[in-house]
Amino acid sequence: MSQSKVVVITGGSRGIGAKTAIEASRRGFGVILTYNAHPEAAHDVVAAIEAAGGKAVALALNVAAAASFADFRADVQDALAKTWNVSHLSGLVNNAGYGLFQPIATVTEAQFDGLFNVHLKGPFFLTQALLPLLENGSSIVNLTSATTRVATAGVAPYAAFKGGLQVLTRYMAKEWGERGIRVNSVSPGPIRTELGGGLNEDFEALLSSQTALGRVGEPEEVARVITTLLSQDSGWINAQDLEVSGGYVV
Numbered sequence: 001m002s003q004s005k006v007v008v009i010t011g012g013s014r015g016i017g018a019k020t021a022i023e024a025s026r027r028g029f030g031v032i033l034t035y036n037a038h039p040e041a042a043h044d045v046v047a048a049i050e051a052a053g054g055k056a057v058a059l060a061l062n063v064a065a066a067a068s069f070a071d072f073r074a075d076v077q078d079a080l081a082k083t084w085n086v087s088h089l090s091g092l093v094n095n096a097g098y099g100l101f102q103p104i105a106t107v108t109e110a111q112f113d114g115l116f117n118v119h120l121k122g123p124f125f126l127t128q129a130l131l132p133l134l135e136n137g138s139s140i141v142n143l144t145s146a147t148t149r150v151a152t153a154g155v156a157p158y159a160a161f162k163g164g165l166q167v168l169t170r171y172m173a174k175e176w177g178e179r180g181i182r183v184n185s186v187s188p189g190p191i192r193t194e195l196g197g198g199l200n201e202d203f204e205a206l207l208s209s210q211t212a213l214g215r216v217g218e219p220e221e222v223a224r225v226i227t228t229l230l231s232q233d234s235g236w237i238n239a240q241d242l243e244v245s246g247g248y249v250v
C-alpha cells in the first residue's frame with residue numbers, strides 16, 4: 001500500500017487504540033491517532049510508527065466535546081493534505097473510552113452523562129462530522145463491549161451505551177451502504193489495558209476463570225481484528241458485531 005489510505009483512530013494514545021495504530025501502520029495505512037489527557041503517550045506511538053517506517057500524526061480530541069468536532073475535521077483535513085497529499089479518509093475507528101465500576105443505585109447524573117457523551121453521543125457526532133471526508137468504500141469500526149451480552153456487575157450505563165453503539169452501527173451501515181461504506185462493531189471481552197483502573201491479580205484470575213481460553217486478552221489481539229475490518233480482506237463484512245473475547249462467559 002502506498003500509504004495513500006489514511007485512517008483516524010480515536011484514543012490512539014494507549015491500550016487497544018495504540019496497538020491498532022501500530023498494526024494499521026504495519027499493514028500500510030497512514031494513521032491519524034487522537035489523544036485526550038496523554039499527549040506524550042500519543043507522541044510515543046507516533047515515534048514507534050515512524051521508527052518502523054510508517055507515517056502517523058497525533059491530534060488532540062476530547063470525544064465528549066461535540067462542539068469541537070468541526071475544528072477537529074479541519075485539523076484532519078490539514079494533516080491529510082500536509083502529510084499524505086490526499087483529501088480523503090479510508091477509515092475511522094471510534095475507540096476512545098473509559099470505564100466506571102459502580103452499582104446503578106449510586107451512579108450520579110454527571111457520571112451517566114459523562115459516559116453517554118464519550119460512548120454514544122461522541123461516536124455519533126464525530127462520525128457525522130467526518131462523513132464528508134470518508135471516501136466511498138471506506139470502513140468504520142466502533143468499539144463496543146462483551147458487557148452488552150453479559151451483565152457484568154457495576155458497568156450498567158457503560159454497557160447500555162455500548163449496546164446503543166451496536167444498534168447505531170447497523171443504522172450507519174444501512175444509511176451509508178449506497179456509498180460502499182462498511183460499518184461494523186468490535187466487542188472485546190476483558191483485555192489487559194488501563195481501562196477502569198486496569199486489572200489486579202484477583203480480578204484477572206476471576207476474569208480468566210470466566211473465559212473459555214482461560215486468560216484475559218491482549219490489546220494486540222483486538223487490534224488485529226479491528227485492522228482486518230478496516231481492510232478489504234473484510235470487504236463483504238458489514239453491519240456486524242464481532243465479539244473478541246476468547247469465549248467470555250459461554
Ligand SMILES: NC(=O)c1ccc[n+]([C@@H]2O[C@H](COP(=O)([O-])OP(=O)(O)OC[C@H]3O[C@@H](n4cnc5c(N)ncnc54)[C@H](OP(=O)(O)O)[C@@H]3O)[C@@H](O)[C@H]2O)c1
Nearest residue numbers: 011013014015016035036037038062063096097191193195
Ligand atoms: N480493555 C477492555 O477490557 C475493554 C473491553 C471492552 C471494550 N473496551 C473498549 O475498548 C476501547 C479502548 O479501551 P482501552 O481498554 O484501550 O482503554 P485505555 O487503555 O484506558 O485507553 C483509552 C483511550 O481512550 C482515550 N480517551 C479516554 N477518554 C477520552 C475522551 N473523553 N476523549 C478522547 N479520548 C479519550 C484515552 O486517551 P488519553 O490517554 O490521551 O486520555 C486513551 O487513548 C474503549 O472504547 C473501551 O470501552 C475495552
